[in-house]
Amino acid sequence: MSRENVMTPAGTAAAEPICLVAPDGTRRHHEPFDAAVADVSDDAVADLYADMVAARRIDTEATALQRQGELALWPPLLGQEAAQVGSARALRQDDFVFTSYRENAVAYCRGVKLEEMLTVWRGNASSGWDPFSVNMATPQIIIGAQTLHATGYAMGIKFDGGDQAAVAYFGDGAVTQGDVNEALAFAASYQAPAVFFCQNNQWAISEPVGLQSRVPIAQRAEGFGMEHVRIDGNDVLASLAATRIALDRARAGDGPTFIEAVTYRMGPHTTADDPTRYRSKDEVEEWSGKDPLKRIEAYLQTRGMAVDGFREAAEHRADEVAEALRAGVTGMADPEWEQVFENVYAEDHAWLRRQREQYGRYLELVEGEGQ
């Protein structure tokens, strides 16, 4: 077996992803998708654009903060703004979102506070926010685990007779995990109101998507009897449309949908990764031609909007976001030692209390720090 034959899956090119705004800004047409975004005005598109600009700025700023030692690690989403913003803006606030660790734009759209988004990457806490405050679970690092949680949540919605949906975000690498396959089986069996949103960014750290799947990933859903669609993940309108359609289906009781958003991770896997070891410059260059932000600029220009105007407004908002992000992180106090022992159980526990007391005495002894 040569390396090549796993790098180029037979079917990847087969199903042309659905696209509404082409890389050059041209509007393309697709019947059900057009209908799904018929109400989206040019101003609303400019808002989506502004969200993407903000997401990109969060990324740049967090990466800088990591380099300056303010964050321990950062998983950039550069290049994936459209997939995340489009899908997240399709959601209602009472839908519930389960993501992996790269969905910073989704978190932004859900209203997660910027410093809460970074707490975990600074190493201050295992989890930055209260999931119920924004209806979004905190980032999941165990690959694919959250797809089962979303499925269970969706089953709960169905059992309760609610009209919300649960959405799971995951990567192309994740589709190999048993958990994801089990999630698809459960969701299909129970016809749960779930949306599986796979961001196929072509790479799982150093492993190309062809190592995970010999067919387009969306096609996997077929075997589970699940509706599926493959979209251009760098097209924010396509992402919005696909997610709206899937959510409508979920709310109508028609079961789960699998969306594969074909996109690209422009940066490293995390700030600790060195992508030059495994992928070519040409590939990165090719994808930068499909940039999700540039195409919306071009599109809105064709619609007669003044690029300078909406770009300036978006950048102004992004500046504020970046400033708040930096202030939130640099002003963040280190956690107190007692936090080590908190929230292990709902009720106090004698064994752990003893460890805590001993450790308090230890700090008193060696540092005069305990209480």
Added chain:
Amino acid sequence: MSTQQSEATGLRTLTFGQSINRGLRAALAEDDKVLVMGEDVGTLGGVFRITDGLQKEFGAQRVLDSPLAESGIVGTAVGLAYRGFRPVVEIQFDGFVYPAFDQIVSQVAKLRYRTRGHVAMPLTIRIPFGGGIGSPEHHSESPEAYFAHTAGLRVVSPSNPQDAYTMIRQSIACDDPVIFFEPKRRYHEKAEVDLEAEADLPLGAARVVVPGDQVTLIAYGPLVKTAIDAATAAADEGVSVEVIDVRSLSPVDFGPLEASVRKTGRVVITHEAGQFAGLGAELAASLTERCFYHLEQPPVRVTGFDIPYPPSKLEQHHLPDLDRILDGVDSVLERTSSLNGAAAGPSAARQGGDA
């Protein structure tokens, strides 16, 4: 020593990580049934670069980038072992072994027993483990007790580059499945490694790394170095601490431990994992059974707390360090210690009682 002499005697200055790489390379070269598998182990050379260069040297069929699924990695290794291969699988981080847990404890561990010896499972499962590198959650776990509790598995952990090189080769050569825990925070530590030396100890053997006669201090993996430092600090205060590196966490080589405890009558056991039902509990119970009448004090455990691994800004509170180990040593010496309830004033710890 000149480079040429070094070449001749096989001596090299290598990091812990490079030593494992050399061990893997030697094993791949010696036996074409040896395979290396795991996420990102090929082109990237592993996220810690432990398998760096191996795919280039041995090809994509000997050093395989696995699809992203740990149960798949270990489960297919079982099939490869049926077929006569000796897979060495890498689990990228300790916290990612759990999806493979079922394959390891239900299949890998039991196949020899279930088949009355017909099927061997010469798998080596490499797991970078433990904390101290400032990682996010699931990247700093110490899951050794789960595996040590499972009959049929060998569980080992080297603590220095020479052992890393020797023990990885012994693990691959072993006809039993071996869980090979690599103390990831030691990956960059260097030492002189003899690549040609015959192994001085069997895979399952414990070793006295610092001789002493007042306290027995038992450690493994990442904490051996900390334990040695603690023994040096204790020596400065006139206390003689014997440090033992357990090396094999299952089965445990109790001989050297027992001999030491009979001599010192005082024992401290340290590990990063939580205390409850951890390795320390087994070692303390077994040594108490074997050496009860030689013990001057109950064995003391200096361990991580019984909590999920904390966020990185708090890990220094969780991980036993030199001072906490010395506090444990004080306790078995009946000096002022947080563990025997004494809450003396600040800085009393290092002044309490006579040696």
